[in-house]
Structures are given as C-alpha cells and as structure tokens.
Amino acid sequence: xxxxxxxxxxxxxxxxxxxxxxxxxxxxxxxxxxxxxxxxxxxxxxxxxxxxxxxxxxxxxxxxxxxxxxxxxxxxxxxxxxxxxxxxxxxxxxxxxxxxxxxxxxxxxxxxxxxxxxxxxxxxxxxxxxxxxxxxxxxxxxxxxxxxxxxxxxxxxxxxxxxxxxxxxxxxxxxxxxxxxxxxxxxxxxxxxxxxxxxxxxxxxxxxxxxxxxxxxxxxxxxxxxxxxxxxxxxxxxxxxxxxxxxxxxxxxxxxxxxxxxxxxxxxxxxxxxxxxxxxxxxxxxxxxxxxxxxxxxxxxxxxxxxxxxxxxxxxxxxxxxxxxxxxxxxxxxxxxxxxxxxxxxxxxxxxxxxxxxxxxxxxxxxxxxxxxxxxxxxxxxxxxxxxxxxxxxxxxxxxxxxxxxxxxxxxxxxxxxxxxxxxxxxxxxxxxxxxxxxxxxxxxxxxxxxxxxxxxxxxxxxxxxx
Amino acid sequence: xxxxxxxxxxxxxxxxxxxxxxxxxxxxxxxxxxxxxxxxxxxxxxxxxxxxxxxxxxxxxxxxxxxxxxxxxxxxxxxxxxxxxxxxxxxxxxxxxxxxxxxxxxxxxxxxxxxxxxxxxxxxxxxxxxxxxxxxxxxxxxxxxxxxxxxxxxxxxxxxxxxxxxxxxxxxxxxxxxxxxxxxxxxxxxxxxxxxxxxxxxxxxxxxxxxxxxxxxxxxxxxxxxxxxxxxxxxxxxxxxxxxxxxxxxxxxxxxxxxxxxxxxxxxxxxxxxxxxxxxxxxxxxxxxxxxxxxxxxxxxxxxxxxxxxxxxxxxxxxxxxxxxxxxxxxxxxxxxxxxxxxxxxxxxxxxxxxxxxxxxxxxxxxxxxxxxxxxxxx
Numbered sequence: 122x123x124x125x126x127x128x129x130x131x132x133x134x135x136x137x138x139x140x141x142x143x144x145x146x147x148x149x150x151x152x153x154x155x156x157x158x159x160x161x162x163x164x165x166x167x168x169x170x171x172x173x174x175x176x177x178x179x180x181x182x183x184x185x186x187x188x189x190x191x192x193x194x195x196x197x198x199x200x201x202x203x204x205x206x207x208x209x210x211x212x213x214x215x216x217x218x219x220x221x222x223x224x225x226x227x228x229x230x231x232x233x234x235x236x237x238x239x240x241x242x243x244x245x246x247x248x249x250x251x252x253x254x255x256x257x258x259x260x261x262x263x264x265x266x267x268x269x270x271x272x273x274x275x276x277x278x279x280x281x282x283x284x285x286x287x288x289x290x291x292x293x294x295x296x297x298x299x300x301x302x303x304x305x306x307x308x309x310x311x312x313x314x315x316x317x318x319x320x321x322x323x324x325x326x327x328x329x330x331x332x333x334x335x336x337x338x339x340x341x342x343x344x345x346x347x348x349x350x351x352x353x354x355x356x357x358x359x360x361x362x363x364x365x366x367x368x369x370x371x372x373x374x375x376x377x378x379x380x381x382x383x384x385x386x387x388x389x390x391x392x393x394x395x396x397x398x399x400x401x402x403x404x405x406x407x408x409x410x411x412x413x414x415x416x417x418x419x420x421x422x423x424x425x426x427x428x429x430x431x432x433x434x435x436x437x438x439x440x441x442x443x444x445x446x447x448x449x450x451x452x453x454x455x456x457x458x459x460x461x462x463x464x465x466x467x468x469x470x471x472x473x474x475x476x477x478x479x480x481x482x483x484x485x486x487x488x489x490x491x492x493x494x495x496x497x498x499x500x501x502x503x504x505x506x507x508x509x510x511x512x513x514x515x516x517x518x519x520x521x522x523x524x525x526x527x528x529x530x531x532x533x534x535x536x537x538x539x540x541x542x543x544x545x546x547x548x549x550x551x552x553x554x555x556x557x558x559x560x561x562x563x564x565x566x567x568x569x570x571x572x573x574x575x576x577x578x579x580x581x582x583x584x585x586x587x588x
Numbered sequence: 589x590x591x592x593x594x595x596x597x598x599x600x601x602x603x604x605x606x607x608x609x610x611x612x613x614x615x616x617x618x619x620x621x622x623x624x625x626x627x628x629x630x631x632x633x634x635x636x637x638x639x640x641x642x643x644x645x646x647x648x649x650x651x652x653x654x655x656x657x658x659x660x661x662x663x664x665x666x667x668x669x670x671x672x673x674x675x676x677x678x679x680x681x682x683x684x685x686x687x688x689x690x691x692x693x694x695x696x697x698x699x700x701x702x703x704x705x706x707x708x709x710x711x712x713x714x715x716x717x718x719x720x721x722x723x724x725x726x727x728x729x730x731x732x733x734x735x736x737x738x739x740x741x742x743x744x745x746x747x748x749x750x751x752x753x754x755x756x757x758x759x760x761x762x763x764x765x766x767x768x769x770x771x772x773x774x775x776x777x778x779x780x781x782x783x784x785x786x787x788x789x790x791x792x793x794x795x796x797x798x799x800x801x802x803x804x805x806x807x808x809x810x811x812x813x814x815x816x817x818x819x820x821x822x823x824x825x826x827x828x829x830x831x832x833x834x835x836x837x838x839x840x841x842x843x844x845x846x847x848x849x850x851x852x853x854x855x856x857x858x859x860x861x862x863x864x865x866x867x868x869x870x871x872x873x874x875x876x877x878x879x880x881x882x883x884x885x886x887x888x889x890x891x892x893x894x895x896x897x898x899x900x901x902x903x904x905x906x907x908x909x910x911x912x913x914x915x916x917x918x919x920x921x922x923x924x925x926x927x928x929x930x931x932x933x934x935x936x937x938x939x940x941x942x943x944x945x946x947x948x949x950x951x952x953x954x955x956x957x958x959x960x961x962x963x964x965x966x967x
Contacts, residue, residue, distance in 0.1 A: 126650065127653050127654055127657055128649065128650045128653045128654075130606070131606065131609045131610050131613065131653065131657075132610065132649075132653055134606065135606050135607065135610040138603075138606075166646050167643045167646040167647065168643055169640060169641050169643070170641075306595075306596045306599050307593060307595050307596060308595075309595075309599045310593075310594075310595030310596050310597070310598040310599035310602075311595050313598050313599055313601075313602035314595065314598050316602075317602070521739055521741050522741060524738075524739040525739035525740060525741065528675060528738070528739050529675050529676050529677055529678070530675065530676075531675065532673075532674045532675050533674055533675075553594065554594055557594045557597055560594060560598075561597055561598070561601055564598060564601060565601060565605070568601075568602075568605060569663075569666065570666065570667075570670055572609075572663060573663040573664070573666035573667035573670065574667055576654070576657055576660055576663040576664060576667065577663075577664055577667040577668075577829065578654075579651070579654035579655065579657075580625065580664055580829060
C-alpha cells in the first residue's frame with residue numbers, strides 16, 4: 122500500500138486510528154498487536170506472498186539475537202552465531218535483489234546463456250534487512266539487550282510507517298518506545314502536520330516534477346535542446362528530493378501520531394556547501410547506518426591514508442549497490458566515493474577559501490551530474506545525456522519546446538526551489554505560529570489540493586472517442 | 589474557554605477531513621456509472637482469502653475507494669484549476685486554447701500506417717470498376733492552429749495529409765480535401781466544437797458541398813441549421829477535466845425546401861431497427877450527445893431513398909461521417925454505411941450484393957493515422 126493513495130488516507134488510516142485510540146492507554150500490548158496486524162495488512166497489500174518472508178526474517182533474527190545475547194551473558198563471544206546471522210540476512214537480500222544482476226553479468230562476461238528466473242523484489246527488503254542487521258550487530262556489540270517479546274521485535278521490523286521506504290530506524294533508537302510511548306494531541310498534531318507536508322511534497326511537487334522530467338526524457342533528437350535537458354535534470358533533482366523526503370516526512374509524521382519518534386532523514390540537502398556535507402544531509406538514516414555498521418568497523422579514518430581511501434571506496438560502491446542492482450548505481454556510488462576522497466585529500470582545503478555561492482554551485486553541479494547516472498536506464502544513456510547537457514552534442518541551445526516547458530512549468534520549478542530552501546519554510550512556520558488561522562488555511566489548502574491530485578490519478582474517462 | 593495550541597488545531601483539522609471523507613464515502617449510496625467519465629464505476633468487492641492472496645481483492649477495493657470517493661467530480665475540477673493556475677495548458681493530451689477551445693494533440697501516422705496504404709492500393713486494384721473517393725478531414729488543432737497556446741508545437745498534420753493525398757491519387761482515388769474551404773470559412777463559421785473532437789454540423793455541411801462537386805453529384809440541396817442543444821459538453825471536456833467557460837451548441841440541418849426532399853428509410857442491421865429519422869433527438873439528453881447523429885456505433889447500416897439517382901454508395905467511415913451522411917441521402921438510391929472498426933464481415937459481399945457504384949472513405953486525419961481496422965478489412 123502507498124501512503125499517497127486515497128485508500129490509505131481515507132480507509133486504512135481512519136480505521137487504524139479508531140481502533141488504536143479506542144484501546145485504553147494501559148493496554149500497550151493490545152495497541153501493539155493492532156499496529157502489527159495493520160502493518161502486516163499494509164505490507165501484504167496487493168502482493169501478499171512476501172509477507173511470509175518478512176515474518177520469517179523477524180523470527181530468524183529474533184531467535185538468533187537471543188542466542189547471541191545468551192552467549193554473551195555467559196561470557197562467550199557468540200561470534201559464530203553472529204556471523205551466521207549476518208550472512209543469512211545478506212544472502213536473502215542478495216538472492217532477491219542481486220541474483221538477476223549477477224547472472225546477467227556472468228552471462229555477459231563468459232558469453233554464456235544460463236537461463237534463470239529473476240524473482241520480483243520483495244518491497245522494502247533492503248530497509249528491513251538493514252534494520253534487522255542493526256539489531257543483531259548491536260546485540261553482538263553489547264549495545265542493546267535482546268528484546269524479550271517477539272511481538273515487540275516483529276513490530277520493530279514491520280512497523281508500517283518506515284517499512285517500505287525508510288527511514289532506516291536503528292533498534293537502539295526506539296527500543297524503549299516499543300513498550301512505552303507517549304501520545305498527546307500536541308504530538309498528534311505535529312505528526313499530522315509532518316504527514317501533510319510529506320504528502321504535498323510527494324503528490325503536488327514530486328509527481329508534477331516527475332512528469333516534467335519524463336517529458337524531457339521523451340523528447341526526440343530534433344525536439345531536444347541543451348536548455349531543456351537542464352530543465353529535465355533540475356526537475357529530476359527536485360523530484361527525487363521531494364519524493365524521498367516527502368515519504369520520510371509522511372513516515373515520521375505517522376510514527377509520531379502513534380507516539381514513535383523517528384530521527385529526521387533529510388536536512389535541506391541542497392543547501393550543502395560541499396559533497397561531504399551533502400551526505401550528512403541526504404538520506405541521513407542510510408549514510409549513518411553505513412557509517413556505524415560498515416565504515417567504522419572497517420577502521421574509519423583512523424587508518425593509513427591508503428586504507429582510508431579503500432574504506433571509502435568500499436563503503437560508497439556498496440551504498441551505490443544498495444540503491445539498486447545495476448552498474449549505474451555502482452558507478453554512481455563510486456563517483457561519490459572518489460569525490461569524497463578528493464574533498465578529503467586533494468582540494469578540500471581550497472574549497473574552504475572560495476565564496477559561499479561558488480561552494481553551492483560546485484556541490485549542486487556534482488550532485489546533479491550524479492543524478493544523471495541515477496536517473497538513466499543504462500550507462501550509455503547517462504553518457505549521452507551528459508554529453509548533450511554540456512553542449513558537446515549537436516543540439517540547439519534553446520528551441521520552441523524549451524519555451525513551452527519553461528512557460529508551463531516555471532511556477533512549479535520556482536515553488537520547488539523555494540521549498541527546497543530553508544528560509545521560506547522557516548518564515549512560514551513562524552508566521553503560522555503567530556497567526557494560526559493562516560497556518561490552518563494553508564494546511565487545509567495543500568491537503569485538499571493533494572486529495573484532488575490523488576483523485577485525478579484515478580480519473581479515467583472512457584471515451585466514445587474512438588468511434 | 590480553553591485555548592488550543594496550533595498543533596492541536598491541526599489535529600482537529602486532520603481528523604475532521606479524514607472523518608468527512610471516510611464517513612461520507614461510507615454512507616453515501618454507491619454510484620454505478622460516471623457521467624463525466626462515461627464508464628461503469630467499481631462496486632464494493634466481496635472478500636475471500638483466495639482473492640486477497642492473488643491481489644484481486646486489493647485492486648478492486650482500491651478502485652472502489654477511488655471511484656466512489658466523495659465529491660469526486662468537484663475535486664477533479666480543483667485539480668484542473670490548480671494546473672491552469674500554475675501555467676499548465678495540457679491535460680491528457682488536450683490543450684486549453686484561445687476562445688474557450690479545447691483541442692486534441694495531433695498525431696503523426698504510426699509505423700503500421702503503411703499497411704493501411706497497401707490495403708487501399710490493393711482495394712483499388714481489385715475493384716477497378718468502382719469510383720473511389722477519399723475525404724480526409726483535418727482536425728481543429730490544424731485549422732485553428734492560431735488558437736493554440738503560445739509555444740505549443742504539434743506534429744505537422746498538413747504535411748502528413750498532403751503526403752497521404754498524393755499517395756492515394758497515384759492509386760486512382762479521388763481525394764476530397766476540405767482544407768482550403770475550411771480555411772476560407774474558419775473565422776466566420778465555427779467548424780469544430782469547442783469541447784468535442786468532432787467537426788460541427790456547419791463543418792460537415794461545408795464538406796458536403798465540396799463532396800457534391802468532387803463526386804459529380806446532382807446539385808447540392810440547400811439546408812438550414814437549427815440548434816437543438818446549447819449546453820453540450822463533449823469528449824475533450826471529459827478527457828481533460830478542464831473547466832471550460834463555454835458550452836457548445838449542437839445543430840441539425842433540415843432541408844430548406846421540404847417538398848422536394850425525399851425521406852429515407854434507415855435500417856440498422858445490428859439492432860434490426862427501421863426508422864425514417866436520421867437524428868435521435870432522445871440522445872441529446874445523454875452525456876454523449878453527439879450520438880444524436882445516427883445513434884451509437886453501428887457496424888453496418890443501410891439508407892434507402894426514393895430519389896432520382898440510380899446509383900448506390902458504400903461509405904467506409906469513422907464518427908466524423910455521422911453528421912455528414914444525412915446530406916448524401918438525396919444523391920443515392922441506396923447508401924451502405926460500414927464502420928470498419930466494428931464490422932467483421934466480407935466487404936466484397938457487401939459490394940456485390942448491393943450493386944455498389946461509388947465508394948467514399950470518410951475519416952478525420954487524427955483518428956485515421958492511428959487506425960488499423962481498414963487494413964484488416966480491405967485485404
């Protein structure tokens with residue numbers, strides 16, 4: 122199920138809220154059961170088979186973590202069980218996510234033609250596998266105690282707000298909230314506000330920007346222009362941010378309605394003044410997961426320069442691979458690895474001395490070029506797009522299509538740009554604190570507009586049109 | 589009175605909106621048909637574990653919630669209004685143009701179009717004793733290109749039409765090209781509906797007069813137009829969801845001199861209905877009011893008219909023909925009308941058993957360039 126659907130907002134959510142808040146406060150067990158059941162329905166919606174894989178993962182990690190915990194309590198290391206658990210988790214993930222990619226590469230490399238059936242990717246498997254790993258690793262390191270209640274652990278793994286697209290919540294961050302959490306009207310209101318911001322980001326901004334990017338991608342060779350390609354990739358840059366951060370906002374908001382406090386996942390990434398800073402502001406839960414559970418165990422930066430560079434490249438190619446099973450993503454990850462190494466060891470100190478504007482331009486340029494790889498279907502398409510973007514192809518600089526795209530989307534792009542900045546949002550927040558009426562009208566407005574876009578998605582006129 | 593904090597007020601707002609649509613959609617009786625979308629709406633699905641595991645229940649419930657959503661039509665309008673405010677001019681392939689016109693994107697011929705050309709060539713060659721005419725009508729966005737929003741560009745329909753006419757003239761067809769006439773009259777007469785993709789009766793009438801010349805028929809009969817519906821909202825209105833300030837007028841044309849006019853008998857083979865009326869005035873109340881012209885889709889029907897002519901005509905057509913066909917009745921003893929998109933019989937039999945002398949193809953360019961039913965039929 123998707124948050125941005127009428128079904129979720131106006132059937133699933135009201136039913137869950139009704140049942141959840143009808144249960145008296147003291148019955149946290151019943152509340153958790155309700156949340157878990159609804160989460161399983163949420164996950165299984167439309168494609169129920171893989172819910173069993175997730176339940177299996179919950180069982181497996183719950184029992185293995187207990188074994189490791191018991192071993193540690195006896196003064197043993199539990200290392201074998203730990204390695205086994207991590208390996209099984211990674212194998213399941215690899216089997217579903219990377220098997221097809223691996224076979225394609227083997228076939229390509231050896232010119233063989235081994236047939237295989239690639240399975241559909243279970244939704245959210247990359248997220249919940251990482252959550253389970255955070256739990257098992259922290260048990261092994263003695264940072265948290267094993268969860269006694271299977272219900273609570275299953276709820277941690279399957280909790281619907283962050284289940285299918287993050288943020289990746291580390292077990293230690295919500296350990297206590299699983300068994301005791303506060304809800305209040307104030308907190309609930311915060312959650313609603315956050316959810317509605319996220320919904321509007323996704324439905325009003327991201328979807329329309331996505332359509333703009335699509336229309337640029339589908340321009341034919343003689344319709345395209347250098348400027349149009351820039352409009353396209355800028356639209357994509359904003360789309361990706363609003364899509365992803367919108368989803369995170371909705372997740373955080375929904376969590377808050379039920380008393381869970383998830384950490385922020387985005388912090389105005391496009392305001393960054395260096396690529397290093399960008400990755401502290403973009404998809405924070407993923408980069409901190411990699412930092413904590415891979416980069417630091419590898420030795421972090423407290424090693425020789427060569428080893429540090431190798432560490433960075435390992436972490437970043439895996440970060441790329443995590444995003445999807447294709448060479449595009451690996452290249453995209455390595456690209457960031459290389460740039461971070463360069464910032465650290467080559468030109469970082471010069472970067473500090475230039476004007477802020479130049480820092481922003483430098484960072485955005487690197488990020489935008491990165492998104493070209495991210496958005497393209499294959500490396501060839503990415504290379505062609507980049508070539509034309511920098512006027513190395515035979516395209517005109519500007520044409521009538523460019524004028525059309527600009528004219529029909531300039532307002533969208535400007536609003537997108539304003540929302541991606543911090544100041545306009547902050548001044549709006551201040552204003553709505555001072556004049557609540559204004560805030561209420563605005564919130565109501567974006568809610569209704571979001572609903573109208575969702576309704577239009579299902580608007581499907583059958584026309585006597587071909588007659 | 590207790591004063592609520594801003595966040596608490598937002599809570600109330602959220603809960604009220606959720607409750608409004610949740611309860612509203614729950615208690616409002618379900619609709620089974622959408623007028624504006626012209627389709628059946630999803631009804632409440634029944635649950636079974638089997639259907640759930642296959643994902644069928646989920647899909648249906650999702651459609652059900654979407655289709656039966658409270659204030660659905662109003663919300664579509666909100667969306668369109670927001671789009672227009674933000675500078676958008678296009679929705680579902682329909683452009684919002686000057687003077688309250690909605691116009692559809694023009695299509696270039698698709699790859700399979702060359703099969704249609706081959707089929708036309710073959711048909712001409714195997715029926716060399718018949719006179720064959722092809723009336724390919726242009727579309728609104730071509731004739732009224734000056735009304736398109738600034739910077740909108742489209743496929744060059746004039747070029748595609750020129751190419752097409754040149755090609756079929758080589759095969760031995762007589763082209764009937766109404767573009768010059770339309771260009772001459774486009775400012776004084778409304779040739780296309782504002783909210784529908786068809787030409788108006790005025791447009792069809794001009795095309796008829798040209799056809800009379802090109803097809804060498806007896807003198808054209810004079811008609812006068814009478815408005816029978818003034819609040820017509822057509823396909824483009826539905827398709828785009830754009831709120832348009834102006835409704836359309838549907839006119840039907842009646843003969844100036846009814847004494848000299850011969851009434852026809854029309855026989856619809858699919859419904860086995862016989863009538864003397866070309867216009868189904870009851871359909872004006874329906875959503876698809878364009879069906880006033882001969883009703884909905886008929887695979888084949890026959891028009892017999894006791895006029896002076898001894899000739900029989902076969903028309904192969906799309907819906908543009910519907911408003912023009914009545915005019916032709918006075919020039920042929922018998923007209924057989926076939927819509928290749930719904931007719932699966934043998935066209936050779938039709939020609940032989942009806943003693944056909946002339947064949948008229950009547951299409952609008954936009955539909956025709958994407959059509960593939962002719963190639964099936966003519967082979």
